[in-house]
Amino acid sequence: xxxxxxxxxxxxxxxxxxxxxxxxxxxxxxxxxxxxxxxxxxxxxxxxxxxxxxxxxxxxxxxxx
Amino acid sequence: xxxxxxxxxxxxxxxxxxxxxxxxxxxxxxxxxxxxxxxxxxxxxxxxxxxxxxxxxxxxxxxxxxxxxxxxxxxxxxxxxxxxxxxxxxxxxxxxxxxxxxxxxxxxxxxxxxxxxxxxxxxxxxxxxxxxxxxxxxxxxxxxxxxxxxxxxxxxxxxxxxxxxxxxxxxxxxxxxxxxxxxxxxxxxxxxxxxxxxxxxxxxxxxxxxxxxxxxxxxxxxxxxxxxxxxxxxxxxxxxxxxxxxxxxxxxxxxxxxxxxxxxxxxxxxxxxxxxxxxxxxxxxxxxxxxxxxxxxxxxxxxxxxxxxxxxxxxxxxxxxxxxxxxxxxxxxxxxxxxxxxxxxxxxxxxxxxxxxxxxxxxxxxxxxxxxxxxxxxxxxxxxxxxxxxxxxxxxxx
Numbered sequence: 001x002x003x004x005x006x007x008x009x010x011x012x013x014x015x016x017x018x019x020x021x022x023x024x025x026x027x028x029x030x031x032x033x034x035x036x037x038x039x040x041x042x043x044x045x046x047x048x049x050x051x052x053x054x055x056x057x058x059x060x061x062x063x064x065x
Numbered sequence: 066x067x068x069x070x071x072x073x074x075x076x077x078x079x080x081x082x083x084x085x086x087x088x089x090x091x092x093x094x095x096x097x098x099x100x101x102x103x104x105x106x107x108x109x110x111x112x113x114x115x116x117x118x119x120x121x122x123x124x125x126x127x128x129x130x131x132x133x134x135x136x137x138x139x140x141x142x143x144x145x146x147x148x149x150x151x152x153x154x155x156x157x158x159x160x161x162x163x164x165x166x167x168x169x170x171x172x173x174x175x176x177x178x179x180x181x182x183x184x185x186x187x188x189x190x191x192x193x194x195x196x197x198x199x200x201x202x203x204x205x206x207x208x209x210x211x212x213x214x215x216x217x218x219x220x221x222x223x224x225x226x227x228x229x230x231x232x233x234x235x236x237x238x239x240x241x242x243x244x245x246x247x248x249x250x251x252x253x254x255x256x257x258x259x260x261x262x263x264x265x266x267x268x269x270x271x272x273x274x275x276x277x278x279x280x281x282x283x284x285x286x287x288x289x290x291x292x293x294x295x296x297x298x299x300x301x302x303x304x305x306x307x308x309x310x311x312x313x314x315x316x317x318x319x320x321x322x323x324x325x326x327x328x329x330x331x332x333x334x335x336x337x338x339x340x341x342x343x344x345x346x347x348x349x350x351x352x353x354x355x356x357x358x359x360x361x362x363x364x365x366x367x368x369x370x371x372x373x374x375x376x377x378x379x380x381x382x383x384x385x386x387x388x389x390x391x392x393x394x395x396x397x398x399x400x401x402x403x404x405x406x407x408x409x410x411x412x413x414x415x416x417x418x419x420x421x422x423x424x425x426x427x428x429x430x431x432x433x434x435x436x437x438x439x440x441x442x443x444x445x446x447x448x449x450x451x452x453x454x455x456x457x458x459x460x461x462x463x
Contacts, residue, residue, distance in 0.1 A: 011400070011407060011451070012407070012409070012451025012455065013398070013400065014451070014454060014455045014458040014459075015398075017455070017458070017459070018458060026452065026455045029451060029452055030450070030451030030452030030453070030454060030455040031451060047099075050099070053137055054092070054095060054137050054138045055371075055374060056137065057118075057120060057370055057371075057400070059118070059137045061137070
């Protein structure tokens with residue numbers, strides 16, 4: 001499972017980092033991105049990342065594989 | 066650790082009917098599938114565009130002509146029935162459906178979720194031809210009217226929806242007049258203190274504001290429209306949009322046996338209540354239509370995106386396991402984008418709450434604000450300050 005975040009869509013709701021703090025971090029502006037090295041989601045983090053994806057009001061998070 | 070199913074939980078051979086394929090219903094379906102429910106799920110919705118997300122309709126859909134897309138919270142692993150639910154018998158969990166041709170049929174299910182949302186409230190004096198905005202179809206009709214050459218729009222209602230529409234249409238360079246009986250905009254969302262500041266945003270964007278006024282009459286005749294105020298002033302425009310609030314979509318439930326009072330009453334688990342306030346087995350309520358029992362015994366509707374999402378997930382878990390699951394409740398969250406401001410609200414602002422600025426971000430017309438009620442903190446408001454909001458959300462600011 002892979003995760004990607006579309007920075008153009010992110011509006012800084014900060015929900016992804018609340019649901020999956022290991023995977024998502026904020027930049028200085030308060031927008032989210034995938035933490036480096038966490039693009040391939042480890043099995044133990046997959047449920048959290050799925051939850052972050054469905055809870056993003058902007059549909060900015062995409063899961064594949 | 067997974068909880069155990071108790072008696073009354075869903076069996077794989079059973080069928081779930083979800084009335085309403087918007088956020089609450091969709092989140093429920095997705096959660097049921099995540100939990101491993103393999104039975105049949107029927108999603109009933111008469112909206113030809115469903116499922117889609119509503120927040121963009123008054124924002125980028127109008128301002129930037131974006132497309133309607135399938136939302137991330139939707140699970141396609143269900144049967145979508147394009148029909149309107151017109152009657153319900155809660156004891157028998159029997160639904161009467163009417164399709165677009167007018168043909169009716171009855172279906173019944175082992176569990177039913179009521180997630181029909183809300184519909185625009187209309188003023189009794191509104192004539193035909195006044196626009197409203199709730200569905201994707203409404204938003205498309207409005208966009209077509211704008212594309213057809215409307216130059217001046219009158220928006221009735223200075224709440225969240227009305228102000229977002231006004232902002233989006235100003236971005237499209239239309240002339241916008243806004244009318245409300247209230248003396249301040251956005252009071253329910255931001256309280257009076259911040260509502261007073263919001264007047265400046267609207268003036269900065271050249272919105273023709275008419276607040277604290279009474280509407281005498283509304284005329285809408287082949288593109289010649291006018292809102293006449295109690296003062297005698299007539300605001301002429303090419304089209305009129307009504308955005309005076311929403312009411313829960315409960316008309317189809319009048320004889321259902323369910324308790325209805327500003328929505329369908331349900332307990333904290335999302336289980337529907339009968340007229341005698343007893344739990345109706347395997348009938349659940351989620352989203353804008355749900356009037357949920359609070360710890361103090363009162364009932365309240367939560368009209369937020371995050372609230373609808375959480376309630377959809379909650380009823381899926383209650384239904385699947387046969388009993389309410391304990392979940393960490395999220396604090397209420399609401400946002401709006403308008404007049405160059407991204408506004409994020411964590412908590413619930415009271416109308417007369419005291420607003421204080423924690424940190425000003427003048428170069429972005431923004432800042433972080435705290436709202437207190439009787440000395441107690443009730444909410445944060447961030448304006449054009451996502452990094453400060455992120456710190457609040459992470460618990461880094463006291």
